[in-house]
Amino acid sequence: MTVWFEAIWLFTAGKSGISAMYLHRVLPIGSYQTAWTMLSRLRQVMSSAESEPLRGTVEMDETFLGGPRHGKFGRGAAGKTLVAGALEILPDGWGRARLGVIPDASAASLKAFVRANIASGSTVITDAWRSYPSALAGYVHEPVNVAASGKPAHESLPAVHRLFALVKRSMEGTYQGSWSVEHLPQYLDEFVFRFNRRHSRSRGLVFMRLLQRAAASQRVTYRDLALVSKPKPVHPAGVHGARAWPGTLDIDSPPLPWRKNT
Incomplete structure (x- = not known):
């Protein structure tokens, strides 16, 4: 104990x-x-899952975890894990957060995340992704067209992108990127528990x-x-047969030429 x-x-x-x-x-x-x-x-x-959902004004977006890989960038990139994130916007700063793995950026997947983590009637700020209007039915939706604004995404939606930067730094720094997709929800729950x-x-x-x-x-x-x-691909052969006694440690003092008298 x-x-x-x-x-x-x-x-x-x-x-x-x-x-x-x-x-x-x-x-x-x-x-x-x-x-x-x-x-x-x-x-x-x-x-x-048992905590109170996010309320008020909430900023939401998605990001990928899994490190740089060759292939398509942005939504639809292969070989990476899509993570949705939401963060409360308070008058004096940021409030609570939620993170979750989603299979894709479709309206059904985003809707399931929103219903599970954001209280109905809240104001949700997102980018102009086409799946958000139907996923946010019953919410006050405030889309931000990042491409039309001429600003990068982390300036148009600063709160949730700061959240993504922190979770990526935590995954790479504490765990050295050594995490599996199957256990990623647990690591995200740990980060949210600490962040909140x-x-x-x-x-x-x-x-x-x-x-x-x-x-x-x-x-x-x-x-x-x-x-x-994940068993080891090759098991060590081990030692078979009788084992010999180790050699003696009684050896002469090694030469130290720098200690010689000149």
Whole structure:
């Protein structure tokens, strides 16, 4: 139990999170798989599905995660993961955020994300993508034509693009880009959990909230969390037969020419 308390504290103390390799290195944990399972269980209870939806004025857009690859740019790029993001716009800054993986930028996919994360009747600011008008039925839609404005997207929609920049920096910095598409929703939930509590005056409150969620969650195992099994392609041959004793360490002192008297 002490290791769990230490793991949760390390997990919440840093603003950008920790990797399983780091947790395995600093705590008395037997294997990397155990450390990964502990962090995955914590990420599982960080979901915002039970939280209040975003309200008021919300800025929304999509981005791709997966690093630079050859091929088509923008919406429809192959080999990358499409992520939708939304961020509340407050009079004195930015509020809460939501991130989620979506299969495509169609009206049906965007509508499902909007219904799950933004309260009905809110004002949603987006670009002029053709799928948004039908996806935002029941909302006040304020489209911004980025191409006609002559400004780059990060200036026309600054809030949500700052959100995307932060999540990409977190994924590349903390996890060195070593994440799988299957587990990406968990990493996004972790980022949103931290981002929405960035103004907390005490890290102990974040620790307490995560501890409460972890204690109330159901028991899961490594096999429940590991969505994709990736065994080693080549197993080491190992050592067979009798083993010889190691050589002696009784050797003469190495020559040190710089210590010779001149």
